[in-house]
Amino acid sequence: xxxxxxxIGHEETYLEGGGILGWLTTVDxxxxxxxxGVTVLFFxxxxxxxxxxxxxxxxxxxxxxxxAYVYNELFTMHGTTMIFLVVMPxxxxxxxxxxxxxxxxxxxxxxxxxxxxxxxxxxxGGIVLNLGWLGNAAxxxxxxxxxxxxxxxxxxxxxxxxxxxxxxxxxxxxxxxGLNFFVTIINMRAPGMTFMRLPLFTWSVLIMFILxxxxxxxxxxxxxxxxxxxxxxxxxxDVVAGATPLLWQHLFWLFxxxxxxxxxxxxxxxxxxxxxxxxRKPLFGYPVMAYSTVLIGFLSYGVWAHHMFAVGMGPxxxxxxxxxxxxxxIPTGIKIFSWIATMWGGELNLKVPMLYALAFIIxxxxxxxxxxxxxxxxxxxxxxxxxxxxxxxxxxxFGGSLFALLGGLYYWWPKVTGRxxxxxxxxxxxxxxxxxxxxxxxxxHLLGAWGMPRRNxxxxxxxxxxxxxxxxxxxxxxxxxxxxxLLINMAMSLRDGERASADPWDGRTLExxxxxxxxxxxxxxxxxxxxxxxxxxxxxxxxxxxxGRISGGASxxxxxxxxxxxxxxxxxxxxxxxxxxxxxxxxxTMAIAGYLLWLRIALTGVFLTVFTVIAxxxxxxxxxxxxxxxxxxxxxxxxxxxxxxSFIGSESIFFASLIATYMVYKGRDLVGPTAETIxxxxxxxxxxxxxxxxxxTMVLAQDSFRIKSDRWGRRWLLATILLGLVFLxxxxxxxxxxxxxxxxxxxxxxxxxxxxxxxFHGLHVxxxxxxxxxxxxxxxxxxxxxxxxxxxxxxxALYWHFVDVVWIVIFSLIYLMRAVTKA
Amino acid sequence: xxxxxxxHLEHEIHESRTATYLLVALILTxxxxxxxxxxxxxxxxxxxxxxxxxxxxxxFALVALFYMHLHYDNWVFSGVFVPFLFLAAFVILVLLGxxxxxxxxx
Numbered sequence: 001x002x003x004x005x006x007x008i009g010h011e012e013t014y015l016e017g018g019g020i021l022g023w024l025t026t027v028d029x030x031x032x033x034x035x036x037g038v039t040v041l042f043f044x045x046x047x048x049x050x051x052x053x054x055x056x057x058x059x060x061x062x063x064x065x066x067x068a069y070v071y072n073e074l075f076t077m078h079g080t081t082m083i084f085l086v087v088m089p090x091x092x093x094x095x096x097x098x099x100x101x102x103x104x105x106x107x108x109x110x111x112x113x114x115x116x117x118x119x120x121x122x123x124x125g126g127i128v129l130n131l132g133w134l135g136n137a138a139x140x141x142x143x144x145x146x147x148x149x150x151x152x153x154x155x156x157x158x159x160x161x162x163x164x165x166x167x168x169x170x171x172x173x174x175x176x177x178g179l180n181f182f183v184t185i186i187n188m189r190a191p192g193m194t195f196m197r198l199p200l201f202t203w204s205v206l207i208m209f210i211l212x213x214x215x216x217x218x219x220x221x222x223x224x225x226x227x228x229x230x231x232x233x234x235x236x237x238d239v240v241a242g243a244t245p246l247l248w249q250h251l252f253w254l255f256x257x258x259x260x261x262x263x264x265x266x267x268x269x270x271x272x273x274x275x276x277x278x279x280r281k282p283l284f285g286y287p288v289m290a291y292s293t294v295l296i297g298f299l300s301y302g303v304w305a306h307h308m309f310a311v312g313m314g315p316x317x318x319x320x321x322x323x324x325x326x327x328x329x330i331p332t333g334i335k336i337f338s339w340i341a342t343m344w345g346g347e348l349n350l351k352v353p354m355l356y357a358l359a360f361i362i363x364x365x366x367x368x369x370x371x372x373x374x375x376x377x378x379x380x381x382x383x384x385x386x387x388x389x390x391x392x393x394x395x396x397x398f399g400g401s402l403f404a405l406l407g408g409l410y411y412w413w414p415k416v417t418g419r420x421x422x423x424x425x426x427x428x429x430x431x432x433x434x435x436x437x438x439x440x441x442x443x444x445h446l447l448g449a450w451g452m453p454r455r456n457x458x459x460x461x462x463x464x465x466x467x468x469x470x471x472x473x474x475x476x477x478x479x480x481x482x483x484x485x486l487l488i489n490m491a492m493s494l495r496d497g498e499r500a501s502a503d504p505w506d507g508r509t510l511e512x513x514x515x516x517x518x519x520x521x522x523x524x525x526x527x528x529x530x531x532x533x534x535x536x537x538x539x540x541x542x543x544x545x546x547x548g549r550i551s552g553g554a555s556x557x558x559x560x561x562x563x564x565x566x567x568x569x570x571x572x573x574x575x576x577x578x579x580x581x582x583x584x585x586x587x588x589t590m591a592i593a594g595y596l597l598w599l600r601i602a603l604t605g606v607f608l609t610v611f612t613v614i615a616x617x618x619x620x621x622x623x624x625x626x627x628x629x630x631x632x633x634x635x636x637x638x639x640x641x642x643x644x645x646s647f648i649g650s651e652s653i654f655f656a657s658l659i660a661t662y663m664v665y666k667g668r669d670l671v672g673p674t675a676e677t678i679x680x681x682x683x684x685x686x687x688x689x690x691x692x693x694x695x696x697t698m699v700l701a702q703d704s705f706r707i708k709s710d711r712w713g714r715r716w717l718l719a720t721i722l723l724g725l726v727f728l729x730x731x732x733x734x735x736x737x738x739x740x741x742x743x744x745x746x747x748x749x750x751x752x753x754x755x756x757x758x759x760f761h762g763l764h765v766x767x768x769x770x771x772x773x774x775x776x777x778x779x780x781x782x783x784x785x786x787x788x789x790x791x792x793x794x795x796x797a798l799y800w801h802f803v804d805v806v807w808i809v810i811f812s813l814i815y816l817m818r819a820v821t822k823a
Numbered sequence: 824x825x826x827x828x829x830x831h832l833e834h835e836i837h838e839s840r841t842a843t844y845l846l847v848a849l850i851l852t853x854x855x856x857x858x859x860x861x862x863x864x865x866x867x868x869x870x871x872x873x874x875x876x877x878x879x880x881x882x883f884a885l886v887a888l889f890y891m892h893l894h895y896d897n898w899v900f901s902g903v904f905v906p907f908l909f910l911a912a913f914v915i916l917v918l919l920g921x922x923x924x925x926x927x928x929x
Binding site (some may be wrong): 134186213214218229244246247250254301305313314316318635637641642645646649650652653655656657659660663664668681685686689692693695696698700703767797798801802804805808809810811813815816817818819820 | 840841844847848851852855858859862863868871872875876878879882883885886887889890891898899900903904906907909910911912913914915918919921922923924925926
């Protein structure tokens, strides 16, 4: 059991001490960022090797360097790796993790142990995704895994199992990160750090994390359906059973297009930081840039079906999604013009990060322009599944996102490591990457226009594609060489690179106000912020616009004298290391993926997860200091309460996806029994009443604890547990009864949607019962201090009531509307 | 304010809230009974969906406002939860609309 939060010596940097165990148990956001960085680098190299093997295969026509089967594995894993294990986690795991707390003036994230848990879950998910390589069974159905190719009948091997389960696992990590950073940015900003003073990078990742919370639940639901189909004989995507594979496409792209912005928004944020610092000017049009970021996030949730124009959704849907897709070009265009306007009249400092920023603007704009072409359904139909599309998204994600991320790596490397990278080697690496990138991907526009389809493992020699394919392969090897130079540069810097000062680029934001590398506690005293670009103002005073020059015309609302004040020095408390995040991640991975090997592994994983989650919840039984630090600086609200509300919000989208599927398939069963013939309304009305009353007992328990009547609090909690168990008992009886009457999960569409939706709700009730039981025990044995107990009860109550309101909806839609034949 | 005065105030709030919670439970029971009842009336089938949506929406709102304390709590919590609810409704409605059009051949 870990000790109370420790006090640390003021001379340590975050990199020192702890040994391997220190890294395995770390909860420091900066160390976790390093763990993400190293893992992502490994996956980046893996994905890069996969790309090179594909390019070797395509360099010549009629090539048999790899088989068609291996080629399928390569393109599937290249896409999956680069998207889920590289570009997204490097943004949210490395950059956001390291930089956001520093930029907002916080000592760590809102939930440090959950931050560590997110990383370990991500790592486990990445390993499961790649396990197939060991048994010649790597995923092979494409990175968006279209149904019904992914059904057991068409993909009988383990390939798709590794893919679906790996993504399910890593998705949990992403959602946890989303919750954590959403709360951190909302609640933990330093005094005075209003939203209109937030650095643009933090703005961008805030929207990215919100997108994660709303975009991942539909993917999770889609993957659950796939797992149900493959393991339990359901037919969510099976046409023969009356279902449609189109459901997968909607659920996947509901996630998939916001995912593009999840990958691009951090890049936008990095760009804004770099362009402003290396132009030595404030960012042009800051408020509009912030609003554009919000607008991009908002619009990105309404454009997903532009990936599905070729499906044939009808003219109305096509027109609506074409319109929304074109609209998103407006806020994106605003950003590009704002970066250019920031550079205009600035003192450009063409260091490596700025070179990447310039290349980003050009290449991303090219990718954006070809994207607008795809937003037009008639043109999209010609380009779908051609190399033109491959060129487009590589210009966006490589020429755009990855270039910005590389620029960000050079920019923040001195802060992360305390050492500078070689500028000379960096410039060589930059130019080789630019040349390699454009030589590789620009020809793909032409190949696509000339009809070369994507994902074909070879082509005939007389198609006219030979030279451009060879050129593209040469470009890929130039990129590989450039990446090798990057690795050499990083290694040389770490070994004997020039020591970095705290502020090597003359930065504008708070992270440059502290030493490089930062101390474990980040800020000795929490800063008080009086203006935007607070560190710049602190260095150059009121009215400073460019380096060394003071202009008198600056707005009084934007600047402040002595911009960087600080709260009085107090004792610094940081959370202690914990082994539980690692153990929970292992347990979850065993529970989800262990089934592939042996059922007992999965069951062991379930027990390990439950045990370690409970153990982590009670890790600090009397940590009064932790309670104090849980109150947000910027809102005065408790992090945990903001966190549980965001969790509930994300869960709403999860249940909405399940409910939508039930309603879509309602009345389309080819065989019975159906809702109308089998549902037992008197029984379910009774259990519904019981669940509603459990909300009453729960809220009475909460009130009793609040007025310090622990005994009554425990009694009401026990009553809630009892009512929850009665509800669950009713559900078990109902499921058993239906099964005996011939309704299994594989019987018809009603069976699979009913059991999945109602079953997941029941699982939530069961988890609630376990949580409440723990609370009763903790209260009885006095494991909580008063404040911590009240907050724990409040969180549990919110979760319980949420489960209740979900049931209110389910009861109406499934049970009471049983006679409504079609939605 | 003295400690005993705070305690007295807390006790009064507790009592008034308990009464509210009981009233909400009563209304939830009545609304559920009404829902079940109208679901058995064949004549109401054409308007069953909107009626049930209104009734379950009212139940949802009562639990969220009073048991989940959105009515009493800081507006930030409503600000976090309500946009998610709108998105959840958006997901249901748009998926339903798109898939219905697909099944009906546009």
